[in-house]
Each structure stands twice: as structure tokens, then as C-alpha cells.
Amino acid sequence: MRDPSLEPSAPSRPGGPAAAGVVYGLAAYLAWGVAPVYFKAVAAVPALEVLAHRIVWSALLLAAWVALKGRLATTLGALRSRRTLATLAVTTLLIALNWLTFIWAIANDRLLHASLGYYINPLLNVALGYLFLGERHSRLHLLSFALAGLGVAYLAVSLGTLPWVALVLAVSFGVYGLLRKTVAVDALSGLSVETALLTPVALAGLLWLAARGQGAFASSARMSLLLAAAGLVTSLPLLWFTNAARRLRYTTVGILQYLAPTGQFLLAVAVYGEPFGRAQLVSFACIWTALFLFSLASLRESRRTAPTGPASLRVLSGSPCDASAPPRRRAPARRRSAARAGCRSSHTAGTRTGHPPRSREPSRRRCRQSG
Numbered sequence: 001m002r003d004p005s006l007e008p009s010a011p012s013r014p015g016g017p018a019a020a021g022v023v024y025g026l027a028a029y030l031a032w033g034v035a036p037v038y039f040k041a042v043a044a045v046p047a048l049e050v051l052a053h054r055i056v057w058s059a060l061l062l063a064a065w066v067a068l069k070g071r072l073a074t075t076l077g078a079l080r081s082r083r084t085l086a087t088l089a090v091t092t093l094l095i096a097l098n099w100l101t102f103i104w105a106i107a108n109d110r111l112l113h114a115s116l117g118y119y120i121n122p123l124l125n126v127a128l129g130y131l132f133l134g135e136r137h138s139r140l141h142l143l144s145f146a147l148a149g150l151g152v153a154y155l156a157v158s159l160g161t162l163p164w165v166a167l168v169l170a171v172s173f174g175v176y177g178l179l180r181k182t183v184a185v186d187a188l189s190g191l192s193v194e195t196a197l198l199t200p201v202a203l204a205g206l207l208w209l210a211a212r213g214q215g216a217f218a219s220s221a222r223m224s225l226l227l228a229a230a231g232l233v234t235s236l237p238l239l240w241f242t243n244a245a246r247r248l249r250y251t252t253v254g255i256l257q258y259l260a261p262t263g264q265f266l267l268a269v270a271v272y273g274e275p276f277g278r279a280q281l282v283s284f285a286c287i288w289t290a291l292f293l294f295s296l297a298s299l300r301e302s303r304r305t306a307p308t309g310p311a312s313l314r315v316l317s318g319s320p321c322d323a324s325a326p327p328r329r330r331a332p333a334r335r336r337s338a339a340r341a342g343c344r345s346s347h348t349a350g351t352r353t354g355h356p357p358r359s360r361e362p363s364r365r366r367c368r369q370s371g
Contacts (some may be wrong), residue, residue, distance in 0.1 A: 010362045021247025025256045031233075033263020036106045036114075038233050040272070041106040044228050045216040049209065050230065051100045052202035052248040053217070059195035059229025065239065066192050075189040084183045085193075092194040094176040098169060103164045112274045115171030115264035116155075119287050122257065123294060132178060144290040151286030158279030186221035187242055190217035254298060258291065 042050050066075050078084050105114040123145050130142075131133035156162045180190060209215035217224050245253055265284075268274040 014161055018249075019188070021244045022252070022256075024240045024255060025244035025248060026259070028237045028244055029256050029259035030263065031034060031237040031240070032260035035233060035237075036111050036264055036267050038226075038229070039103055039106040042216075042223070042230075045223070045227070047100055047104040047107060048205070049216060050103050050227070051096065052205045054099060054103075054230040055096070055195055055198045055202040055236055056206065057228055058234040059192070059199045061231040061235045062188070062192040062195055065235070066188065069188075071189060074186070075192050078183075078185045078189055078193050083240050087179055087183045087199060088185070088193050091176050091179050091190070094172045094179070094196045095191075095194055096198055098172040098176065100170070101165060101168045105169075108272055110165045111264055111268035111272060112276065112280065113163050113165040114169055115268060116152075116284070116287065117166035117259040118173075118261035119258070119284075119291065120148055120152065120166060121173050122254070123287075123290055124170050125177060126198065126294070128174050128178050139298045140293050140300075140303065144294035144297065147290035147293070151283040151290070154286065154305065155222060155279055155283035158282075163227040164310065178363075189236065191238060255295065258338075292323040 037051070078088065102114055107109060126135075126137055126141050127145050130137060132313055152163065152166070178186075183190070185193070206215060206217070210217070217227055244256075248256075269276045
């Protein structure tokens, strides 16, 4: 369900890429917001078994999509670098922990805490960027992080226990995004590698359960279809997100991301009847205020930043995805000097042969451009 180059491309015409990006973004974040409905439907199945199905079916769908898009070479290329593969092995464990915690939380009526974790996540990304990437942030950004910490602390003191579900989800996803920013692998290829690394273990577990007659997959046609749908529940929102992030400004993606935890929050309180007393109200009020300040600071910063084109993908993820082509490099200084010398000699030759000044102007323009 992220992280960052802050700023806009030129406005698009109505019905253009930005409009399509909003549709894709809404589809992705609303899908993540209502995903708990699916996991409630399979709540009778142990969380580890649901996780195994999610991994296996996602790996199959992502492999088919990568092959269809002609990205097999890119995906396999990630396996050739030991450093990249080692980093992806760590992110694989982190995303598995994140998925397992989320599945367990929904099955055990902790969806409110799960939504709290995903509200905290953007603020935690600010802190991680500050601590490990040397990123500098405004006072409003730092104040928003302090307010979020205050909200979590108040909830912990009021309930007499840490909201560990929220913290595990926020920290695992935040560190996942931080590590994914260090490898040059797009989100689709990265998630394909991660699910592929997990698939042998997940498949072995499912086969072991089936051999003992304890697997839920063949228990009924309805349950079998629901478990197989885990791949769609995981993969489709990711594909919609990648399409959105290619077309939208980063600030727009940043605002849309709050739809997912908001949907989860509404489901927890209005549909599943999870307790929402004074402690939860004060905690969420602190975090919502922090998010308002965070968004305000980000918008101010984006207005001071020169346009840089559509948002680069960070995500799920929070990881870099499909980065645009790198800017063209200037020619080496020696080559530029030679080009200027050649231009000067051509101007001199033109003067000696009696060319009028106007005929030399395009040549001078080309020389200025080459410099």
C-alpha cells in the first residue's frame, strides 16, 4: 500500500494521462481500503496458510504479467547481482512479516490497529529518511512526527499495552521501503522476485498440509476460490498503483494514499464494531493532525521545487519503480573545448571567405548549444 521526489509535471489536458492516473490511483487505494473484507471472508483459515496462498497465487500472476509485458530480462537481471539479491532477500522477509501481521490482525479483530499502522507509515518514512538517508525536513515535518509519536504513546498508556500490530505494520513497511530505495529494481520486478523467493517455502507448507488432510483449499469449492483469489487481491492493486504513479504528481499520490487506512478505519468501526473509545479517539486525533501538518509541509515544499515530471514509483511498497530515463549527460570538458575550438575556426574561415554575418549565426547558435 511507500516514498520521494516531490513535484509536479506540467498540467495535463482533461481526459489525459493525469485523469487516467487519478482513476488508477483511486482503484488501487480503494482496493487496499476494502481488502479487509476479503481477509474477513477467509478468517477461519489460519493466518500462515492464508499467507502461503497469497504468496503462491501472487507469484503465478506476477510471473504471467511480467512475461506478458516483456520484463523477464529485467526481472532475471535482479538475480545476477549478489548485493541486489541479498537486499531483496531481506525485503522478502519484511513483506512476509507485514502481510502475516495484517492477515492476523483482521482475523483477530485488530483492524483498527492495522489502519493506525498505515496512517503512521508516511510519518515514519520521514523519520527513516532523516536518520538513514540524510534527508532534511521542515519543522512542520518534524512536528508531525512528534505528534504521531505522542498519539501512539497515549494509546499505549491508556490501554496498558503497546499497539504492537500498528507498530509492526508501520516499521516493517517503512524499513521495506527504505531498503527498496537502495536497489535499482522497479516495483513489479521486485515484488515478482520477492514472491518467487518465498514460493518454495509457501508451496512446501501447502503440500504438507494437504498431505495431512488439514489444508483448507480443498475443503469446499467456495473456500478454494477465495484462497485462489488471494493472488488477484495482492497483484491487481499493485498494477493499478504502478499505472497511477507513472501519470500523477507525487503530491497527488501522497494524498491518495490516505484512502486505504481511512477505508480500513471505517470498516473497523462502522462494519465490524471494533471498540473506539476515548483512548482511540485521542490517539487518532493526534495522528490525523500530524498527517494534516505533514501534507501541508509537503505541499509547501513541492511549490518551491522546480517541476520534475511525473511521480517516480516508490512503494508498496515505497520502493523505486519504473524510474524515468536518466537525464542526458553533458559531454566531457575536453570534448566541449574541442567543439568550441572547431566552432571558432569555422567562424574565422567563414570571415576569410567573405560569408555574410547572417550565414554564420546558425553556426554560432550550434556552438552555444554544444557548450
